[in-house]
Amino acid sequence: MLYSKILVAYDGSEASDKALDSAIKLAQLNHYSKLEIIHIFNMPTYDVGGQYLVPPIEIEQAYSEDVVAKIKKKISNFTNVNIEVRKGSIAKQILQYAQEIHADLIVVGSRGLNSLGEFVLGSVSHNVVQHAPIPVLIIK
Template sequence: MLFSKVLVPYDGSPQSKKALETAKELIQLNPNAKLEVLHVYDYMRMYMADSMLTVPSSVNMEQFELAEQMTEDARKLVATVSNETHVEMRQGSPAKTILDYAKEVKCDFIVIGCRGLGAIGEMVLGSVSHNVVQHARVPVLVVK
């Protein structure tokens, strides 16, 4: 089955780079396919009891600048793709933002990198890729 719009969440990790390379290979099978690359960042927050403390704005600015750099890195990685590509940067909770974006732009396939934390890591830390797989309404390929 050929997919017409493939989404790759990109965070700069080796796994997300492998996912992006895999997606680039997949869309070559369909010259009409479009590649969507999404970098999601979120501002740091600290919680104490039932209160949320904001992090100094200089830290948030550094996170935003890092997100801009990752987005630019993703643009460079897809610059040679002959298919139509779009690179986007969004702020928010990673898994939710990925799922919302996939629905918004009507992606029919998601290729996502896996951090490889294993079952214990997922129980303790949670996993963006695991969450996306569990809640996506389209097929998801997890690349290790």
């Protein structure tokens, strides 16, 4: 099956590298395919003795800039592509963006990293699969 609009969730992890590589290969099968890449940053807050600590916004921005630079390097030979950067709940933003752009396939890694490099043990991919009204390809 050929897909015309492929959405890839990318966080800079090894699993998302594999997901992006797979999505590029799928998109190249149909020269009319558009590749949509979404990066969502979601800086966690920490409860320390009843006070909430939020990392400085500069850390968030620097991390996202690094991720976008990595994406641009990986897609340098692919022309029909768009990169979207959003903030918020990762699975919710993936699903919302997929609906907005009328994606016909979502590609995600089986496990990824959050903005601080901590493992998210498949909860994002599981949530996307459970709630997506379109096919989801999980790359291991």
